[in-house]
Amino acid sequence: MDLRFTETQEILKKMARDFLTTECPKTLVRKLEQSEEGYSPELWKKMAELGWMGLIIPEEYGGMGYTFQDLVVLLEEIGRNILPGPLIATIANTFPILEAGTEEQKKELLPKIAQGELIFTTALLEGDGVFDASGIAVKATPKGDDFIINGTKLFVEMAHVANYILCVTRTKDGTSPEKGITLFIVDSTTPGISCEVMPTTAADKLCEVRFKDVNVPKKNMLGKIDEGWPIVEMLLRKGAIAKCAESIGAIETCVEMTVAYSKERVQYERPIGAFQALQHIMADMWTAMETSRYLVYEAAWMESEGLPCAKEASMAKAYVNEVYKNLSKWAVRVHGAIATSADHDIPLYYRRSKAADIAFGGTDFHREIVAQKIGLV
Amino acid sequence: MDLSLTDEQKVRKQEFDDTCKELEKKKPPSFVGFETIYEVDECWEYNLYCAKEFAKKGWLALGWPPEYAGKGDMMDRVLFAEARGYYGIPGVDIFGVQMLAPTLLQAASEEIKREFLPPIARGEVMWCELWSEPNAGSDLASLSTTAIKKGDEYIINGQKTWNTGAHKADWGFGVFKTDPTARKHHNITFLLHDMKTPGITVRPIPYLDGHAPYAEVYFDDVHVPAKNIVGQEHEGWAVVNLLAGFERSGINEIMSMIRGLEQLVTFCNETKRHGQLLAKNPLVRNRLAELACELEAARALAYRVADLQNRNEMSLMDASAGKIFFSELGERFAFLATDILGPYGQVKTSRWAPLDGLWEKMFHEHFITTVSMGTNEIQRNIIAWYGLGLPRMR
């Protein structure tokens, strides 16, 4: 047992921190929130040069061949700094392509993703807003060599700038909701697709995507027909751990900023950090950060080693969801009014805690998985 | 990051597990939770029996240097604690084996080590901790029981209290004021003494559930050989801090909660309320799942602390964070489990009590981890002052 980062990971961490500090200041974060695209193509290119989109893509497909654990280290830094844009959405889509894609799909898509030439996103949720298969109603119907997709997806991250959308569709009304789900890699320029950005807490460009008689060639099917749900589960599992890693970084920033401010801000002739009422809140924030961190590392390690970890991934997501929201809430409270203003950085994190909670499954969704995995019938 | 065990460690883990599983079969029915060893005679006997069994295998000296008959390393200690926690097996004296022995190894003279370590390793001598006093709790350094040196003896007078197992222990380690004129923190000496020394009176104190896990201890002209000192005279405070660092990592408690959760899940899978299985109640599912997540987080942090300790990089902050977290998790678990059990949650070990009355017991026992070993408020101070560098309260 050794819970330290490897030397490679330490290097990756430092490089990412330095890069983001210079390239993605909070002024840019705010600008991108207001912008229509929600990401910076210029920054995207630079990140591609560093190999970030292809970090865990094997070298044979033009990637860096790093491990899932290494990715967690990078995402932690991204969370620390905040990086608006489709990076995690794109990386998350490499999981299903790597695991369920045909050789042709891998050769076609992965090198381009690694080069930063493609933005990818996943269209999963619909009107019900639930993460289980019962929520999937968007239909794909076979027609000759194609499938025709009809219906509306919601909360699709960055769909308005994506080149490809991994669309989770229903191809059959099976005996159980999980049966009859099929995944398609859809070129976003296909006629019949329209997209509208939804206004959200984190201004993170979640979209409504409407599919009207959208033609998708059969060769764009990812995995087998009607048997796509396990792929979605895998994507949610890995995505959950990845999102947790990002949250850990954000949590760390909230703790650091709050402690630092409490040493500077003076009231009643002493720094507010001298008040025990606040000291204990900050001690609890630190404890919550550490428990989250090692829970996420445990899940990431298992995922990296290929060990079954559906339980641990869901435990991590359900736990970190609540920690991030509560801890960033306390960060605002300890700061006082200053951190309620849009000009302050803490609210950037607080608002993202809600987005992080929802992404790849909310607390109750993951708790239900945990309930099953601990053996409740 | 690597959480895997070596093949050798896996073999040893299996051995720890098998042994504890075997010992579990010999548990007396009155044994419900670790504290019962101090409360019920047959549980104390069981504790001594387990100690002897572990001693035969050399497991009471895990991680000690070979010259004191040590065996294995710190990681073995973690794996052993997990097995004992999961099966709920006593026999490792928390005061002698877990706290005093590592302290002696670091701070005591060769003579003291040679005299006191072997009986601990053999599971022969059980210890108690005589620190707190009626007027010295969290602020332990304000203690007033005196030990005045006369020739080659100290003469002790005063009173200690809340001393877990003092009515069962053979020996005690205590801190006493040896220089009434010196300034705070430099007037205390750490001494070892036989509990049968004339002048010592031990009175068990009933805990809130009526049993007596702890006692108060009166000293009336108690003569202790001056050689029984650990560390320097008047500098016992340094020894106190050293020993406090060896207090429970929580691995024991966490594993015992993991077992408790497994048993509670089985109970919910088999028990109907309102005509449906408790396991099918969405609220029960959600709350148990929430707890399971927290339990895994507690375990992950305990590994972090163990990992640091294995490399001699003790982090005060992580140890304090772990203590706060697992102890308050214990509170939440006791409340949740007794909630789920409904009216049966209040029934003590008896034919009416589900799960042997464990959760009724836990409804009382969680204070042991939140209040003792430095209260959770003191742990929060430690994180705030020494960890986060916040201004210290005056």
Ligand SMILES: Cc1cc2nc3c(=O)[nH]c(=O)nc-3n(C[C@H](O)[C@H](O)[C@H](O)COP(=O)(O)OP(=O)(O)OC[C@H]3O[C@@H](n4cnc5c(N)ncnc54)[C@H](O)[C@@H]3O)c2cc1C
């Ligand atoms: C079950 C049990 C077993 C025990 N076993 C032993 C034993 O074997 N040997 C032994 O010597 N002692 C033992 N103790 C005593 C234990 O060490 C003390 O209870 C503990 O140190 C707290 O002291 P106190 O109870 O006097 O509380 P106090 O110190 O009086 O504290 C009362 C309250 O004030 C808070 N408080 C105190 N100081 C501060 C501060 N600076 N900042 C914020 N809050 C503060 C505390 O957190 C607590 O909430 C045991 C106690 C229990 C409950």
